[in-house]
């Protein structure tokens with residue numbers, strides 16, 4: 001008896017605080033059938049950009065106008081896919097993979113979503129207030145559209161669960177910390193895992209042989225120290241607020257700033273939370289969170305933009321130095337995500353002055369624009385500096401496919 005091949009298409013949903021990125025791809029050959037983005041959800045100026053890739057010559061489509069919430073965004077995505085004959089009702093769809101930002105300590109692997117798993121993701125909302133609610137809406141909406149289909153959660157925190165206690169614990173009273181599960185979890189793990197592995201490939205080595213510092217610089221930004229494929233430290237903590245300067249988040253600060261803002265400036269805890277998460281970082285320093293705009297302003301002689309850039313780069317350099325010391329031997333520094341992949345001046349400034357550590361950037365190689373992983377350090381440098389585009393969606397698709405196949409095999413046995 002001939003059997004038709006098992007479905008292998010995976011829809012990946014990466015729901016962020018104000019956007020949804022999505023991809024439909026075939027996990028068997030990595031072929032992308034459609035990619036898209038809904039941005040500025042909740043504003044008047046929302047925009048959906050959908051690119052069908054299944055048929056040669058298909059045109060990119062764009063819709064503008066208010067998209068009120070994540071549920072509406074996902075319905076619009078489903079409509080766009082249906083228009084290409086790739087609707088969610090397709091029997092070729094094997095599963096839907098969801099990026100979930102906070103998985104606490106419990107979820108160290110991609111997980112089939114049950115009511116109980118969803119309840120746990122919900123319990124973690126206070127420690128990922130910008131992200132987990134959007135992830136939950138994504139899951140619920142997808143479940144309503146395809147209740148029969150496996151939904152898999154791939155957690156940002158999973159890759160960091162290998163961090164030693166010395167890196168994961170805050171130096172606060174142990175009983176209090178344990179009672180409230182306060183520790184450093186780390187985020188962007190899917191990206192740190194993927195990029196550290198791709199960096200090893202770029203060097204022609206096995207991941208177990210190389211030590212890599214990964215700098216994931218998107219709207220949210222984090223650094224990680226990866227020894228032989230295993231994460232040993234990362235810059236985000238209990239929540240995605242700690243560490244580097246980000247688009248709208250402060251990153252590290254003296255916790256006493258919070259007491260001061262409350263006691264002396266009279267701000268409520270919710271106001272301080274909003275200040276540090278949404279009105280700080282680059283946007284707080286200069287009014288813009290887009291590195292392209294900041295560079296344009298710097299070129300025009302804008303002092304505030306210059307200072308914002310310098311603060312951003314200074315923090316980045318501090319983490320580079322710290323993780324160099326943590327690792328002892330560094331084989332590569334990898335830049336990734338929107339800023340890391342595109343902003344040559346950030347890479348140049350972060351690496352400047354590190355020649356004594358064997359870390360340098362070649363100006364000509366750094367200026368090359370490409371979507372391919374590439375080395376930008378001069379050949380004499382001891383440490384390779386690389387630009388390695390991240391692909392969280394591809395990684396989520398692979399992990400989702402592996403989980404559903406494993407699950408199906410178990411059912412068959």
Ligand SMILES: Nc1ncnc2c1ncn2[C@@H]1O[C@H](COP(=O)(O)OP(=O)(O)O)[C@@H](O)[C@H]1O
Pocket residue numbers: 016217218219220247289290291292337338339342343
């Ligand atoms: N060509 C570019 N030059 C400089 N910065 C860029 C460029 N393209 C994107 N960026 C930066 O990348 C950021 C978005 O990065 P991305 O990884 O897509 O973030 P997220 O996934 O957190 O939404 C933008 O806010 C902008 O600062």
Ligand SMILES: CC(=O)OP(=O)(O)O
Pocket residue numbers: 016017101131156187188218219220221240
């Ligand atoms: C965890 C996090 O900061 O994610 P993003 O960069 O998508 O905001």
Ligand SMILES: [Mg+2]
Pocket residue numbers: 218219337
């Ligand atoms: Mg991102």
